[in-house]
Amino acid sequence: EIVMTQSPATLSVSPGERATLSCRASQSVSSNLAWYQQKPGQAPRLLIYGASTRATGIPARFSGSGSGTEFTLTISSLQSEDFAVYYCQQYNNWPTFGGGTKVEIK
Amino acid sequence: QVQLVESGGGVVQPGRSLRLSCAASGFTFSSYGMHWVRQAPGKGLEWVAVISYDGSNKYYADSVKGRFTISRDNSKNTLYLQMNSLRAEDTAVYYCAKDLGYRGRDAFDIWGQGTMVTVSS
Numbered sequence: 001e002i003v004m005t006q007s008p009a010t011l012s013v014s015p016g017e018r019a020t021l022s023c024r025a026s027q028s029v030s031s032n033l034a035w036y037q038q039k040p041g042q043a044p045r046l047l048i049y050g051a052s053t054r055a056t057g058i059p060a061r062f063s064g065s066g067s068g069t070e071f072t073l074t075i076s077s078l079q080s081e082d083f084a085v086y087y088c089q090q091y092n093n094w095p096t097f098g099g100g101t102k103v104e105i106k
Numbered sequence: 107q108v109q110l111v112e113s114g115g116g117v118v119q120p121g122r123s124l125r126l127s128c129a130a131s132g133f134t135f136s137s138y139g140m141h142w143v144r145q146a147p148g149k150g151l152e153w154v155a156v157i158s159y160d161g162s163n164k165y166y167a168d169s170v171k172g173r174f175t176i177s178r179d180n181s182k183n184t185l186y187l188q189m190n191s192l193r194a195e196d197t198a199v200y201y202c203a204k205d206l207g208y209r210g211r212d213a214f215d216i217w218g219q220g221t222m223v224t225v226s227s
Contacts, residue, residue: 095153
């Protein structure tokens, strides 16, 4: 099983600031990496797939980068609706998710 | 619009069975792989099972292998999860999710709202 490790567990950011979330895989997953956003009481929403491709309807302030074992999700200027939990997921093998990063208001 | 709607959750005793359903609409259901993903209360996401577009390939997480069965009826645009020998650790919100591809080996672009399963005596 490929283990996905996200850091930090919690990120405190002020609205309008940049947020950088990290995800590390225990072995290479090539570019088979997705990012999801989940708000309380809601289902996850796909943000990024293929490590860097934005899903349909996702604002340009969300960007993904990386390949192999190291990945980053960047939110360029946090909006109020962006405060949520973010999960990375690899699908190079049977899918596994990271433990999540909670982005909270500073 | 594109939509997945789960049903069938509830409270069940340990060792008993439950079947979840996921009704799809707004897309060609028979062309895509489908998944079940669960989330225990206050915890992260755990992939449970996948089925390919035609039902010919099915794979399971080790934690449910031999107890859960994923299936689909493309004529009814519906995905199922038969859960047997339920344990307390199976307590979670269960989501169905659509794969971007037909094999079920890609990211999950559409999710249902989830159905809660509680295993308790």
